[in-house]
Amino acid sequence: MLLRKAPIRRRLMTIILVTCGAVSLLTCLSFFAYEFFTFRQSTIASLSTLGSVLASNSTAALTFANSEDAAEVLSALRAEPHIEAASLYDENGKLFAQYPANLPKDAFPAAPERDGYNFSTEYFTSFQPVVLGPKRVGTLYLKSNLDQMYDRLRLYGAIVAVVMAASFALTYALSRILQGQISQPILALTKTARAVADRGDYSVRAPKIGEAEFAVLTEAFNQMLTRIHDGDSALRESQESLWCLNAELEQRVEERTRKLKEANKELEAFSYSVSHDLRAPLRAIDGFSRILLEEYREKFDEDGKRVLDVIRSNTQNMGRLIDDLLAFSRLSRKQIDASPVDMQGLASDVFQQLQTGFADQNIQFNLSPLPPTEGDPALIRQVFVNLLSNAAKYSRPRIQSVIDVSGHCENGDCVYYVKDNGVGFDMAYAKKLFGVFQRLHSVEEFEGTGVGLAIVQRIIHRHGGRVWAEGKVDEGATFFFSLPKENKQNGSFATAQ
Amino acid sequence: MEFPKALAHCLGSRRVRTLTAICSAVVASCVLIASVGAAPANEYQVKAAFLFNFAKFVEWPANAFSDTTTPFVIGVLGHDPFGPYLDDIVRGERINNRSLTVQRYRHAGEIKQCQVLFISRSESDHIDQIISSLKYRKILVVTDADGGNGGVIIRFVNEGNRIRFKIDVEAAKAANLVISSKLLRLG
Numbered sequence: 001m002l003l004r005k006a007p008i009r010r011r012l013m014t015i016i017l018v019t020c021g022a023v024s025l026l027t028c029l030s031f032f033a034y035e036f037f038t039f040r041q042s043t044i045a046s047l048s049t050l051g052s053v054l055a056s057n058s059t060a061a062l063t064f065a066n067s068e069d070a071a072e073v074l075s076a077l078r079a080e081p082h083i084e085a086a087s088l089y090d091e092n093g094k095l096f097a098q099y100p101a102n103l104p105k106d107a108f109p110a111a112p113e114r115d116g117y118n119f120s121t122e123y124f125t126s127f128q129p130v131v132l133g134p135k136r137v138g139t140l141y142l143k144s145n146l147d148q149m150y151d152r153l154r155l156y157g158a159i160v161a162v163v164m165a166a167s168f169a170l171t172y173a174l175s176r177i178l179q180g181q182i183s184q185p186i187l188a189l190t191k192t193a194r195a196v197a198d199r200g201d202y203s204v205r206a207p208k209i210g211e212a213e214f215a216v217l218t219e220a221f222n223q224m225l226t227r228i229h230d231g232d233s234a235l236r237e238s239q240e241s242l243w244c245l246n247a248e249l250e251q252r253v254e255e256r257t258r259k260l261k262e263a264n265k266e267l268e269a270f271s272y273s274v275s276h277d278l279r280a281p282l283r284a285i286d287g288f289s290r291i292l293l294e295e296y297r298e299k300f301d302e303d304g305k306r307v308l309d310v311i312r313s314n315t316q317n318m319g320r321l322i323d324d325l326l327a328f329s330r331l332s333r334k335q336i337d338a339s340p341v342d343m344q345g346l347a348s349d350v351f352q353q354l355q356t357g358f359a360d361q362n363i364q365f366n367l368s369p370l371p372p373t374e375g376d377p378a379l380i381r382q383v384f385v386n387l388l389s390n391a392a393k394y395s396r397p398r399i400q401s402v403i404d405v406s407g408h409c410e411n412g413d414c415v416y417y418v419k420d421n422g423v424g425f426d427m428a429y430a431k432k433l434f435g436v437f438q439r440l441h442s443v444e445e446f447e448g449t450g451v452g453l454a455i456v457q458r459i460i461h462r463h464g465g466r467v468w469a470e471g472k473v474d475e476g477a478t479f480f481f482s483l484p485k486e487n488k489q490n491g492s493f494a495t496a497q
Numbered sequence: 498m499e500f501p502k503a504l505a506h507c508l509g510s511r512r513v514r515t516l517t518a519i520c521s522a523v524v525a526s527c528v529l530i531a532s533v534g535a536a537p538a539n540e541y542q543v544k545a546a547f548l549f550n551f552a553k554f555v556e557w558p559a560n561a562f563s564d565t566t567t568p569f570v571i572g573v574l575g576h577d578p579f580g581p582y583l584d585d586i587v588r589g590e591r592i593n594n595r596s597l598t599v600q601r602y603r604h605a606g607e608i609k610q611c612q613v614l615f616i617s618r619s620e621s622d623h624i625d626q627i628i629s630s631l632k633y634r635k636i637l638v639v640t641d642a643d644g645g646n647g648g649v650i651i652r653f654v655n656e657g658n659r660i661r662f663k664i665d666v667e668a669a670k671a672a673n674l675v676i677s678s679k680l681l682r683l684g
Contacts, residue, residue, distance in 0.1 A: 060679035063550045066661075069683055132553060133592075 009183045016175035017168070024167045028160040035156055039149050043124055044117050047142055050080065051128040055140045058088055059132040062096065070097030084123070085143040091136060112139035122146060185214035189221060202229035268329055275326045282322065286315040324451040328436065331458050336376045343370035343416065346377070347405050350384040358392045361401060368406035373414045373483045379459045380483075386452040387418040387479050393446055394477065395422030412485050413465075419478040424471040433469055456481070543660050544653060545582040548639060551651060552592045552613055554680035558673050561612060561635040562595070569595040570610055572636075574602045574627065575617030605630045616640040616649075624649075635673050650674065651684065 006014070054073060061070035070088050077083045077099050086099040089112045098108055117126045123143055130138040192206035202225055206218045289311050292300075300308065344367070351365050388403065395401035398421055407416030425433065425440050432438045434457040437450040460467045460481045471477030548571060569592045573579065587597040602608055605627045614636050616624060621642035628648030631638060638645075639662075641653035650668045654661050664684030669676050 057679060060554055060677065060683055063553070064547060064662075064680075064683050066683050 008186055009179055012179040012183055013172070013175045016179070017171055020171040021164075021168060024164055028164060032153070032156055032160060036149075036153065039152060040119065043144070043146075043149065044126075047117075047124065047126055047144055048128070050077075050083075051126060051140050051142055054086070054142075055128055055130040055138075058097075058130060058140070059137060062088065062090055062130055062138040063132060065090070067097045071099065071101060073097075074099035075101075080144075082144050082146075082148050083142060084145050085141075087141045088130065089139040089141070091138055093139070096138060109141060112141060115139070119146075182214075185209040185218060189218060192221070192225075196225065202232055268332060271329050272326065275322045275329065278322050279319070282315055282318055286312065286319070289315065321449045321451075324449045324455070325436075328451055328455050328458065331379075331455065331462070334379075336379065336462060338374050338376060340372060341375050341377050341380050342372050343380070343407065343414075344372070346381055347384050347388075350381060350388055351403075354385070354388055354392060357389070358396075361392060361396055362399065363392060363395075363401040363403060366402070366404045368404070370405070370407045370416060371409045371414055373409075373485055375463050375483055376459075379462075383456050383459050383481065384418075386456050387481075390452060390479075391418050391420035391422065391477075393422075393448070394424075394441075395420045396446075397423060409485070413482050414485060415480060415482045417478050417480045419476065421476040424473050424475045424477050425469075426473055427471065430469050430471070434467060453479075539582070540655075540660065541578045541580065542582045544641065545579045545586050547653070547660070547662065548583065548613060548615055549586045549590065549597075551637060551639065551680070554677035555637055555669075556675040556677075557612055557635055557637075563610065567595065567610065568598045569593070569612055570598055570600055572600045572602055572608060572611040572614040573617065574605065574608070574614060574620055576619035577601055578617055608634075608636075611636055613637045613639060616642060616645070618642045633671075633673075637672070637674055638668070647671075650676075 058070050058073045061073060074086050074088065074097055077086055085103060085107060087095060087108045088097040090096045093111045095105065095108060112127050115127050115129055117124065123145055125143045128140045129136050130140055188209060189206050192204055195201055195204045205222045205225065208215055208218050289308055293308050347370060348367055391403045392401060402421045404419040407414060429440055434453045436454040439448065439450040457467045463483055465481055465483045467481045469477060469479050552569065571583065571587065583599050587599055590597050600611065608614065616627060616638065618641060620627060621644060624640065624642055624645040628638065628645040631648065637651065638649050639651045640649050648668055650665055650672060652663045654663055662684055664676060664681055666681065
C-alpha cells in the first residue's frame, strides 16, 4: 500500500479522512436511496388517488358513452403539470377519451394493459379500472413524467455534495489539528531515536507529551536510554582498563619472550659449546687408546686388549652421540629453505642408500605414490633417513621385514607415514618416543643414540607440521608426519625462526 | 363451411382448396362487419341501455319500495318501442341488491309500484295528463316524447345520430329523487 511509506502525519490524516468520508458517503447514499423509494411510493399513492377520483368522475360519461364529458373530466389534469397524458378506455378496450386533446392517437396505448403501475426511467404509468357498482365500465390510463422526482433527487444530490464537501473540509481541518495528539509524541520519539542512532549520543531525552500510553512509552524509552548510557560508559571504562591491562600484558609477554629467547640462545650456545668441547678430550682418549693398541699391542695380555677395545668402542659411541646432539642443536639455528619437494623420489632414493647398510636383511619395501609438497629438501631427506632406518632396524628380528610408505593430501595438509612389521611399542610410551635420549630398547638389543626421532620431530615442527606414532608390542609401528602446504608453511617458518 | 370443404374435396385440387378457403374467410368477415355495424343502428337499443343505466345514478328514498325484497321495476307506458332489448339488458342484473323487472302499462292507472317509467311517444297526446296523475310519486319519469314539462325528469334528445338527454332537476326534486352529479353533468 502506498500509504505505508508515507509519514505518520499523512497516514493518520488519510485514515481519518477515509473513515469519515466513507461513513458520510454511506449515510448520504442511504438517505438518497430512502428518498428515492419514498418518492416512488408517494408518487404511486398520489397518482392512485388522482386516478380513483378521475375514474369515479368518469363513470357516468363512460356509461352513457359521452366522450366529450369524459375529455372534460380528464382536462381537470391541467392542474397537475407532471401528468403528460391520460386516457379512458371503454369496457371493450377502445380509446374513449384522451388528455391532452391535441395529442396524436398513437401517443396512447392502443388498448389498456393489465391494471397496475409501471416505472420506467422517464415515466410512471398506471392502468386503473373504472368501476360502477359491481361492474367494470372502463380503464383509466395515466402517464406522469418523473421531473418532480428527478428535481428532488438533483436537489438531494446537490445537498449531498455540499454536505460531503463541508464534512470533508471539517474533517480535514479537525484531523490536521487532532492528529498531533498521536503524531507529535511519536515524532518526538523518532527524533530522539534518530539522534541516538546517528550520533550515538545516549544523553539526549525525549520530551514528555501528554498522558497515558505515550507518556509511558516516552518514559520507558528515556529509562532505556539512561540504562544504555550507564551501560555504555561502564563498558567504555572497562574497555579502557582492559586496554591498559592488555598493553601491560603485552609488554610483559614481550619482555618474557625476550628473556626466554636470550635464555634459549644461551642454552643452545651452551649445549653447542659443551658438545663441541666434549669432542676434544674424547678425540684425545680415542687417539691415545688407538696408539696404545697399535704401538703397545704386544705388551698387553688378551684381557687388556679387550678392555682397550671396549674403551675405543665407547669413545666412538660417545662421538656419535655428540655428533647427533650437535646436529640436533644445529637444527634450531638452521635456516629453512622452502622449495617443492618430490617426496616419492626422495623416499625411494633414501631407501636405495640405506639398503647397503642392511644387506644381510630381507626387506620388502612398498612405496605407494607420495604427493609432492614443499619444504627444505635436505631436512625432509633427514626425516626419511631416520624413519626408514628405524623401520629397518626394529624389524630386523623378522624373517621378512615389510616397510610401507604412503601419504595423501587433504585440506592443504599432507600426511605421510612409514609403517613396519617390527617389534612395535606400547602405546603408553607413544609420547616418550620423540624425546631426546628416550629409548624403549637397550643398546644391546637395538643400537642407537635416542636422538633420531627427536630430530624428526624438530624438523617437522619447524615446518609447521605434526608427528605422531601408532603401534603395538610385537605388531609393528607406524610413524606419521604431516606437512602443511604453501603459505601456511612460510608463516610457520617465520615464527619458528 | 361444409359446402366449400366438400367442393374442394370433389375437385381435389390444392389451388381450388386455397381459393375456397380465402373466399369463405372473406364471406365470414363481411358477415362479422355487418353485425358490428348493425348494433348502434337501433335507437331503442341505446335508449334501453340508458334507461337501465339511469337507475345506477339516481337514489330513491327508502319508502319508494314496500320492503327490501321488492324488485326494482322499470315500467313502459303505452306502445313498447324497445322490442326485446329492454328485457335483454335487465335480465340477470341487480340494482342496489334488488332484482329487476320490466312492466308494461297501457294507461297510467295500471302503475302501482314503479321506479323508472318510460312514457312512449304513443302517449304524447295526453302526456300532461299522465304527468299530473303521477305527481308526488317517487318515479323517475323518462320519455322521448314532447310535452309534460315540469313532470318529465329525463328527456331523450337526438343530436345528429347521437342520443343525448336533458335532466329537469326541479322535477327530480319534486319527485323526491336524488340524481348523481355525474349524471347531471351529462344532462
